[in-house]
Amino acid sequence: MAATFASRCSRVGRSLFGGLSNSSPGLFTKSHEMTCGNYFSQQQRTFIQMRTVLKVVDNSGAKQVMCIQALKGKKGARLGDTIVASVKEAHPNGKVKKGKVVYAVVVRAAMQKGRCDGSQVRFDDNAVVLVDKQGQPIGTRVFGSVPHELRKKKHVKILTLAGHIA
Amino acid sequence: MASRRFLSSLLRSPLTRSPPEFQFPTYVQSLFFSNLTSRLSPIPVTGFPQTNAFSRVESGNGLARLASFQHDYVHVPQNRFMSTETNSVDSSSQDSTILESEVPPRIKFKRLDKTARHIMQILDKEAVEEVKAQKEMPDIRPGYTVQLKVEVPENKRRISIIKGIVIARRNAGLNSTFMIRRTVAGTGIEYLFPLYSPNIKEIKVLDKKKVRRAKLYYARKKKNALK
Numbered sequence: 001m002a003a004t005f006a007s008r009c010s011r012v013g014r015s016l017f018g019g020l021s022n023s024s025p026g027l028f029t030k031s032h033e034m035t036c037g038n039y040f041s042q043q044q045r046t047f048i049q050m051r052t053v054l055k056v057v058d059n060s061g062a063k064q065v066m067c068i069q070a071l072k073g074k075k076g077a078r079l080g081d082t083i084v085a086s087v088k089e090a091h092p093n094g095k096v097k098k099g100k101v102v103y104a105v106v107v108r109a110a111m112q113k114g115r116c117d118g119s120q121v122r123f124d125d126n127a128v129v130l131v132d133k134q135g136q137p138i139g140t141r142v143f144g145s146v147p148h149e150l151r152k153k154k155h156v157k158i159l160t161l162a163g164h165i166a
Numbered sequence: 167m168a169s170r171r172f173l174s175s176l177l178r179s180p181l182t183r184s185p186p187e188f189q190f191p192t193y194v195q196s197l198f199f200s201n202l203t204s205r206l207s208p209i210p211v212t213g214f215p216q217t218n219a220f221s222r223v224e225s226g227n228g229l230a231r232l233a234s235f236q237h238d239y240v241h242v243p244q245n246r247f248m249s250t251e252t253n254s255v256d257s258s259s260q261d262s263t264i265l266e267s268e269v270p271p272r273i274k275f276k277r278l279d280k281t282a283r284h285i286m287q288i289l290d291k292e293a294v295e296e297v298k299a300q301k302e303m304p305d306i307r308p309g310y311t312v313q314l315k316v317e318v319p320e321n322k323r324r325i326s327i328i329k330g331i332v333i334a335r336r337n338a339g340l341n342s343t344f345m346i347r348r349t350v351a352g353t354g355i356e357y358l359f360p361l362y363s364p365n366i367k368e369i370k371v372l373d374k375k376k377v378r379r380a381k382l383y384y385a386r387k388k389k390n391a392l393k
Binding site: 115116119120121123125127143145148149151152163164166 | 316318319320326350351352353354355356357358359360363365386
């Protein structure tokens with residue numbers, strides 16, 4: 001996997017109550033890499049927004065999609081949210097073809113998501129599962145691990161298909 | 167209020183006198199206590215309820231806090247000598263431990279924010295000790311491989327097992343957190359947990375590795391960093 005791993009820059013005053021307040025306003029940037037990165041050498045992971053390329057982890061036929069729109073959230077989508085995406089790369093015989101506009105559910109996000117007990121979870125990559133407009137997954141298998149957050153968002157079908165939960 | 171001013175004036179006089187005066191402080195304590203709290207009925211007038219008064223007054227305003235704090239400064243040493251049975255008294259939710267006293271022989275009036283900070287530190291320590299007394303948890307340091315039994319509240323009250331390497335630990339009193347990293351099915355997952363979280367049912371240390379850092383964020387870049 002040629003994924004680039006990079007760490008978050010250290011933040012001052014990490015709060016315990018949920019990860020939402022973790023990105024302090026001063027450090028929050030929409031761009032992914034700081035230009036003065038030489039002496040930080042760590043990245044601040046942010047939301048999934050337009051032009052974010054994500055990996056597809058089901059067997060619907062697509063391999064990579066690019067986010068067009070995050071359906072909820074002004075700044076972008078987080079773990080468990082639904083996005084509208086365009087298929088950029090697909091398997092030759094699959095249910096979806098390249099160029100198709102689909103809905104997708106984010107199942108792994110590099111940005112940490114806070115849970116209600118004060119813990120946080122973060123993955124190493126951004127991954128989605130393609131769904132239809134009703135929220136049912138298009139594929140029949142889900143690879144990799146998915147977080148518990150999907151249960152709250154009523155994506156129970158994806159949870160049952162998943163191999164490993166968070 | 168009048169009682170508070172009365173109390174402060176009461177406190178002024180023992181401050182000028184030399185410390186060991188047992189009768190007067192306890193009288194003051196019971197007076198103070200009965201003024202403030204009607205909930206706690208028969209209280210043993212020993213050193214112990216003092217920390218209750220301490221915490222009750224915390225919610226009041228600064229002057230009352232200061233008054234009780236000076237109160238504590240005056241009375242802690244005597245109550246240490248006086249009360250030998252206090253440690254067994256408390257099992258309820260009130261603060262139980264005796265304040266550590268670094269009482270100078272002459273009472274100095276600190277700035278209010280320094281006083282407040284000191285009070286917060288003491289409360290924090292007490293809270294930590296309370297949790298530690300109930301749950302036995304091993305020492306967690308970066309480089310340890312750890313297995314946790316966590317009760318996830320996300321609508322699923324079953325205990326899940328989380329295993330991984332501790333890559334960071336942040337000490338902040340009761341809010342101390344630690345981060346665990348694990349590679350599952352090709353992707354890495356990191357969890358950040360509060361150390362004293364009641365959802366963590368059990369912590370077991372599986373392995374210890376020697377690392378020369380406190381935060382092992384370099385492990386994110388490497389595939390098999392910690393071997």
